[in-house]
Amino acid sequence: MxxxxxxxxxxxxxxxxxxxxxxxxxxxxxxxxxxxxxxxxxxxxxxxxxxxxxxxxxxxxxxxxxxxxxxxxxxxxxxxxxxxxxxxxxxxxxxxxxxxxxxxxxxDAEPGPEQQSAEPLMVPLAQAATVPRVEVAVLPGCPFSARALRMLRTLGIAHRVIEPSQPGSVPQVFIDGAFIGGYDALAELHARGSLDGLRGA
Known part of the structure; x- marks a missing residue:
């Protein structure tokens, strides 16, 4: 940098x-x-x-x-x-x-979509054939995007990184295809224990 x-x-x-x-x-x-x-x-x-x-x-x-x-x-x-x-x-x-x-x-360089998608450990090898229940739209350099990805990795929740489909604040978190909000919404679900069922899913 x-x-x-x-x-x-x-x-x-x-x-x-x-x-x-x-x-x-x-x-x-x-x-x-x-x-x-x-x-x-x-x-x-x-x-x-x-x-x-x-x-x-x-x-x-x-x-x-x-x-x-x-x-x-x-x-x-x-x-x-x-x-x-x-x-x-x-x-x-x-x-x-x-x-x-x-x-x-x-x-130093603008990453391509393949680099953005490969950065976090998103899907365990044993589950590579399945689609993760959690998807996160992020932008490079966004601190809240980094925090959301770190939280999911720490909790052991499989997830897929996607590019934002529309303008707006990032991260944009989807669970089972439903939009739940950004980093604050994800942190609130974690505080309530609502993410526990997604571990290893």
């Missing part, structure tokens, strides 16, 4: 700058840290038809998610001058005020 320091000048579009970086570097990864401020934030709130746009002197709190040549999926949170916190999916039109400094971690 390579670590790249990205400084954004006043007026830079945060999302477009990260898309350009990923395209130039040809890798995939995630944002590790960010400090800076904005004159305008454009972000998508859940359930809204279009982006919300706020202007003013806005302080960036967090920016996290995945960065890849095929696109970025990032969540932004920031505060306004009343210290009210806002956040959502980062959209184009999020503009830097005085400056912003980001640290991005990039893997």
């Amino acid at each position: 390579r670590f790249l320091a990205l400084h954004l000048e006043p007026g830079s579009d945060v999302r477009q700058s990260l898309e350009q970086l990923a395209a130039q570097e040809g890798g995939h990864g995630f944002v590790l840290s960010v400090v800076g401020n904005l004159t305008q934030a454009s972000f998508q709130c859940p359930g809204e038809a279009g982006p919300t746009v706020l202007t003013g002197e806005l302080e960036i709190i967090t920016l996290q998610g995945t960065v890849a040549a095929r696109g970025v999926h990032l969540h932004l949170s920031f505060s306004d001058n009343a210290c009210q916190v806002w956040g959502g999916h980062l959209e184009p039109g999020t503009l830097v005020y005085k400056g912003a400094d980001l640290l991005v971690g990039l893997f």
Whole structure:
């Protein structure tokens, strides 16, 4: 993995700058840290038809998610001058005020579907002829995807990694073909003991 320091000048579009970086570097990864401020934030709130746009002197709190040549999926949170916190999916039109400094971690190459599928130990050899009851849609570099896969491996639950069929947050967990949610939903099922019947299944 390579670590790249990205400084954004006043007026830079945060999302477009990260898309350009990923395209130039040809890798995939995630944002590790960010400090800076904005004159305008454009972000998508859940359930809204279009982006919300706020202007003013806005302080960036967090920016996290995945960065890849095929696109970025990032969540932004920031505060306004009343210290009210806002956040959502980062959209184009999020503009830097005085400056912003980001640290991005990039893997050296974009893995193909066969590499993504082969990474975890998904199906025990004795069960290779059967289809696992659990499927997980993940994206490279997503920390919650990694946590979900680690939990399933630790519990000894056979699973198959798939690519997301539609845009949205990852991981997307399916049990017996039914969508149950993301990492939080999987962790809640584990806490209730509801995953015990899937061990070795």
